[in-house]
Structure formats: structure tokens, C-alpha cells
Amino acid sequence: MQRFKRIILPMQGHNKSDLHWLYNTRSEDEPPLIFSYSKLKFWFGGTSYRSSEKLLLYVQIPSDIIGDIVLSDTLPCETYLLRLISPMINELSNSYLNTDKNGREKAQFEAQYAGEYMVRRSGIQYNAKENVYVLRMNFNIPLVNALSVNAKAAIRAIRDILEHIETALNDFERDELNLYIKTCAYQREIRKYMSEHDLCSFIANGSILPRENGTSAPMKNAIPFISPKEMEVIIPFSDGTQMVGMGIKKGITVITGGGYSGKSTLLDAIEMGIYNHIPGDGREFVLTDSSALKMYAEDGRPVSELDLSPFFRYLPGRAGLQRFSTLHASGSVSQAANIIEAVCGKCRLLLIDEDKSATNFMIRDKNMRLVVKNEPIIPFTDRVRELYGEKNVSTILVIGGSSEYLAYADTVILMEEYLPHIITEDIRKLDLPEITNNEPSANWVESRRIVPKETSKPFLYFRSVETENEKKIILDEYSADITLLTALISGNQLNTLSCVMERLLTDKDADNAELLEKVEEYTAKMLTDNDTSSLIPETAQRFYEEIRPIDAFCCVNRMRGLFFRTDRGDAI
Numbered sequence: 105m106q107r108f109k110r111i112i113l114p115m116q117g118h119n120k121s122d123l124h125w126l127y128n129t130r131s132e133d134e135p136p137l138i139f140s141y142s143k144l145k146f147w148f149g150g151t152s153y154r155s156s157e158k159l160l161l162y163v164q165i166p167s168d169i170i171g172d173i174v175l176s177d178t179l180p181c182e183t184y185l186l187r188l189i190s191p192m193i194n195e196l197s198n199s200y201l202n203t204d205k206n207g208r209e210k211a212q213f214e215a216q217y218a219g220e221y222m223v224r225r226s227g228i229q230y231n232a233k234e235n236v237y238v239l240r241m242n243f244n245i246p247l248v249n250a251l252s253v254n255a256k257a258a259i260r261a262i263r264d265i266l267e268h269i270e271t272a273l274n275d276f277e278r279d280e281l282n283l284y285i286k287t288c289a290y291q292r293e294i295r296k297y298m299s300e301h302d303l304c305s306f307i308a309n310g311s312i313l314p315r316e317n318g319t320s321a322p323m324k325n326a327i328p329f330i331s332p333k334e335m336e337v338i339i340p341f342s343d344g345t346q347m348v349g350m351g352i353k354k355g356i357t358v359i360t361g362g363g364y365s366g367k368s369t370l371l372d373a374i375e376m377g378i379y380n381h382i383p384g385d386g387r388e389f390v391l392t393d394s395s396a397l398k399m400y401a402e403d404g405r406p407v408s409e410l411d412l413s414p415f416f417r418y419l420p421g422r423a424g425l426q427r428f429s430t431l432h433a434s435g436s437v438s439q440a441a442n443i444i445e446a447v448c449g450k451c452r453l454l455l456i457d458e459d460k461s462a463t464n465f466m467i468r469d470k471n472m473r474l475v476v477k478n479e480p481i482i483p484f485t486d487r488v489r490e491l492y493g494e495k496n497v498s499t500i501l502v503i504g505g506s507s508e509y510l511a512y513a514d515t516v517i518l519m520e521e522y523l524p525h526i527i528t529e530d531i532r533k534l535d536l537p538e539i540t541n542n543e544p545s546a547n548w549v550e551s552r553r554i555v556p557k558e559t560s561k562p563f564l565y566f567r568s569v570e571t572e573n574e575k576k577i578i579l580d581e582y583s584a585d586i587t588l589l590t591a592l593i594s595g596n597q598l599n600t601l602s603c604v605m606e607r608l609l610t611d612k613d614a615d616n617a618e619l620l621e622k623v624e625e626y627t628a629k630m631l632t633d634n635d636t637s638s639l640i641p642e643t644a645q646r647f648y649e650e651i652r653p654i655d656a657f658c659c660v661n662r663m664r665g666l667f668f669r670t671d672r673g674d675a676i
Contacts, residue, residue, distance in 0.1 A: 211261030312386030322386030
């Protein structure tokens with residue numbers, strides 16, 4: 105800390121350009137200036153020469169501070185430490201807010217918020233080489249009149265931050281950390297069991313699925329989930345314990361029930377089961393195939409040169425089915441495109457809610473088939489079994505107003521007051537619609553290659569937008585509305601997605617491999633402890649969170665203005 109004071113105090117009252125000496129070195133091979141405070145080390149990174157007061161503050165936390173814990177996966181420790189430290193830092197930052205317009209500016213800083221999911225975050229990362237955790241924060245050096253350095257205020261702020269971090273580390277609950285580690289280990293074993301026993305989702309008994317209104321917190325006094333005996337599975341753990349819950353087999357599952365019975369709540373919990381949840385969330389043992397996607401009718405989305413023949417016989421105006429494009433798709437076309445792209449993106453589980461789907465795409469009963477004989481749309485009922493039988497894509501549907509899918513279902517779950525009941529055998533006794541599918545097998549899209557930009561220069565206009573009602577990615581002349589990619593749950597994930605999109609769209613060799621392969625490559629490089637391979641920009645005061653390749657794949661397919669190639673190299 106004394107070294108930090110010796111360097112920054114002479115900058116008191118100087119122009120902010122002098123702050124470059126905090127993080128700039130004389131050569132690229134020279135390490136950054138590293139300072140010490142007790143057992144902690146810290147250093148700075150710059151973001152812009154024009155805004156030299158906007159820095160990145162790195163704090164190194166030795167792993168032995170939290171004990172001698174050997175982990176195959178450091179994610180639970182990263183998540184716990186960030187959730188422990190972040191609230192204290194951000195509360196401290198709020199106390200620094202300058203309410204006096206005539207007063208000198210105070211330091212502004214921010215640590216990354218850690219939500220209820222255990223995912224990789226840029227706000228803290230484990231460095232295996234040094235065996236340390238590195239906390240990354242945004243830190244703005246206080247200025248006077250927006251130009252002159254207030255070094256004394258900066259020293260106070262840094263000291264307060266480090267004191268709060270040290271206090272948090274000294275007061276942490278070891279039992280709570282062990283619970284994070286244990287929960288993560290159980291989640292890993294459950295996912296392994298699911299893979300070995302053909303389960304696409306698992307909901308543990310005692311889970312709290314409903315959320316408090318407007319929050320992600322578990323609802324107070326909610327009815328705990330209890331599995332029906334017919335679907336009950338017992339998962340043994342390596343420590344000799346076991347867990348009981350409902351296992352949903354691969355295939356076609358229909359969830360039905362009256363209004364406010366909990367069927368959509370169950371589907372939402374299944375969707376969020378793609379992530380591992382923290383202890384106490386209520387859904388920490390609700391786990392789902394990591395490739396699952398929820399399908400919507402998405403009126404107005406663009407469709408770029410996509411083969412729609414799996415769900416359309418022809419289109420009005422003799423538009424080409426195999427190379428269909430539109431800037432504003434209808435409900436049925438958009439939902440068809442979403443499913444076709446999901447299959448191309450190696451999705452293994454489709455989640456569909458009747459309330460958020462296009463009715464003319466989802467069903468066509470026997471009477472409507474007789475009345476409308478020249479119908480161009482092939483309803484999803486005619487493909488749902490084919491998807492599972494030929495493409496190994498399961499489907500979970502929430503249905504409340506039509507019996508069409510009951511005849512196709514392997515399992516039918518009736519929700520009553522948030523509790524599931526299996527009625528599959530009872531359904532078989534009903535006069536169900538006859539399954540009559542004379543459609544030939546579909547030609548599902550398997551190749552999608554992006555036509556790259558003519559330049560490899562970075563985008564000039566690069567940002568993600570998140571408002572109450574919409575989420576967008578904007579890159580120069582390209583933009584994608586991803587509001588209905590509901591698996592993306594935070595603004596930090598949008599930052600990651602924006603970065604992946606920028607790398608992808610400026611890659612001159614983007615068409616040398618399948619789009620999905622390129623997306624997998626870039627998402628894997630976003631959050632890594634290897635600084636040489638990480639794609640996280642070191643000059644941006646943004647936080648990043650792990651995303652799935654399939655979400656990036658779906659995003660790029662929604663980009664307006666893009667063109668694609670087939671695996672033969674043909675522009676389509």
C-alpha cells in the first residue's frame with residue numbers, strides 16, 4: 105500500500121493523463137505494477153487513453169485464505185466468493201455517491217453482481233498457475249473539475265475496498281462454502297445419472313418452483329414439489345446418500361392442467377434447469393439437458409435463407425421453400441424457423457408453451473383438415489414424433505386448450521395446485537384424435553455457414569441493449585432482437601454475446617467451418633484463466649458471464665443483413 109501511495113500521491117492535482125503510470129509499463133514484456141495490502145495484492149488495468157481515470161482494479165486473493173480445499177471444479181468457490189464480496193463492495197460504492205454538486209468528486213467502483221446461477225463470470229476467476237482467485241472490478245479515479253486527479257480520495261477508496269474484502273474473507277462461513285461445493289458435486293452427479301438413464305430433466309422432491317412476483321427469489325409458503333410415484337427416480341451419490349425426485353424420460357411429454365395450476369411454472373423451472381443453481385434457490389436440484397431451448401412464435405423476426413420444407417408444403421407467391429427469406433416473419437413461419445434452427449444447432453430438448461405459440465402451426469384437428477384441404481402448413485403434431493425418432497430431439501409441451509398432443513405423448517402430467525399427477529393410462533382410454541401422418545420424412549437443415557464481412561476491422565457501433573421489454577445486440581448495420589431467447593437471463597450474458605458476435609462477424613474465415621463450430625470455438629474462449637487465449641476485452645468496463653454456444657447460434661441467425669452458405673459452399 106505504501107508503494108501505491110508513493111506513486112499516486114505525486115499525481116495530486118495533476119492532469120488525469122498521468123494516471124497511465126498506474127498501469128502502463130515501459131515494455132510489453134514487463135508485468136504491471138503490483139501493490140500489496142496485508143495478504144492481498146492488487147493492480148490496475150487501463151481502458152482508454154481518452155478516459156484514463158476509468159480503470160480496472162484487480163485484487164488477488166490467495167486460495168489458502170479460504171482453506172486448503174482441493175477442487176476439480178473451482179466454480180462453486182468462485183460463485184461463493186463473488187456473492188460474499190460483491191454486495192459489500194457495491195454497498196460501499198453507494199456510500200461514496202457524491203450528492204454535493206459543489207463538492208469534489210469521489211471514487212466510483214463496482215463489483216460484478218452474482219445471480220442465483222453457478223456460471224463462469226469475469227468478475228472473479230481462478231488462476232491455476234498462481235493458485236489464486238482474481239477479483240476484477242471497475243474503478244474510476246476521483247477527479248476535480250473532471251480533469252485533475254484527486255489522489256488522496258483514491259487512496260482512501262482503495263484502502264476501504266481492500267479492508268472490506270479482507271473483512272469478508274475473515275468472516276466467511278466455511279459451512280456455507282462447503283454447501284456450495286457439495287451442491288455443485290451433487291449437480292454434477294445428477295447430470296451424469298440423467299445422461300446414463302435417458303432423462304432429459306430431473307426435479308427433486310422438496311424443490312420450490314414458484315418465484316416471488318417480479319424477482320428470482322423462491323416464493324414464501326410455496327408448495328414443495330413432490331414427484332408422482334410413477335415417475336419417481338432415486339439417484340445415488342458417491343458419498344452414500346441419495347436423492348429422490350421426478351425424472352422426465354426422453355421422448356414427448358405433455359404437461360396439462362387448469363389455469364394457475366402450476367404447469368407453466370414447472371416448464372419455466374425446467375428451462376432454467378440448464379444452469380446449476382446456488383444453494384437456497386429452491387431449484388438447485390432442478391436440472392435439465394444443457395441444450396434445451398424454449399420455442400416461441402416470434403412475430404417480426406427475420407429469417408435468412410432457410411429451408412422451411414419440414415413445416416411448409418408451399419408458400420404464397422411461390423416463394424422458394426429451400427431458400428426462404430423475410431425481414432418480418434409471421435407467427436407460424438417464425439416458430440418453424442426457430443425449431444429448424446434449434447435442430448441445426450444440436451438442440452436435444454424443445455420446450456413449448458401453448459400460450460406462446462402460433463395455433464395454426466401447433467395443431468390442426470380432423471375437422472379443419474377436412475375443411476381446409478390445401479393447407480400449406482405442416483403442423484408440429486406431424487413432426488413431433490419424427491423429431492424424436494430420427495433426430496433424437498425430445499419435446500416437453502404445456503397444453504391447456506387442445507387434446508391433439510395427448511395422442512402423441514409418451515407421458516402426460518396433470519398439474520393440480522402445483523403438484524404433478526401421471527394420467528398417461530387414463531388418457532389412453534379417451535377418444536383421442538387418430539394419429540394420421542402421411543408426411544414424408546423432412547429434410548432437416550444440418551449445415552449453416554455465415555458469409556463473413558469483407559473486412560476484419562472491429563465494429564464501430566458495438567453494444568448490447570437491455571430494457572424492461574426487450575434485449576438487442578447491435579453491431580454497426582447489424583442488429584438482432586433476442587428478447588425471446590429467454591435462457592439469456594442477465595445483461596452480463598448480453599455483453600458476452602456481443603463480444604462473440606463481433607468476433608464471428610469480423611472473421612474472414614467464418615465460412616471455412618460450420619457456424620455452430622465457430623460459435624463453440626468463440627464461446628469456449630470467452631472465459632478462461634489463460635490470458636493469451638481469452639477473448640474478454642481488457643479495455644472495457646464491462647462484466648461478462650458464460651453463455652451456451654446454442655444461444656449464440658440462435659442470436660446470429662436473428663441478425664438482420666447476414667447471408668449464409670451451405671456445406672457445399674453455395675450462397676443461399
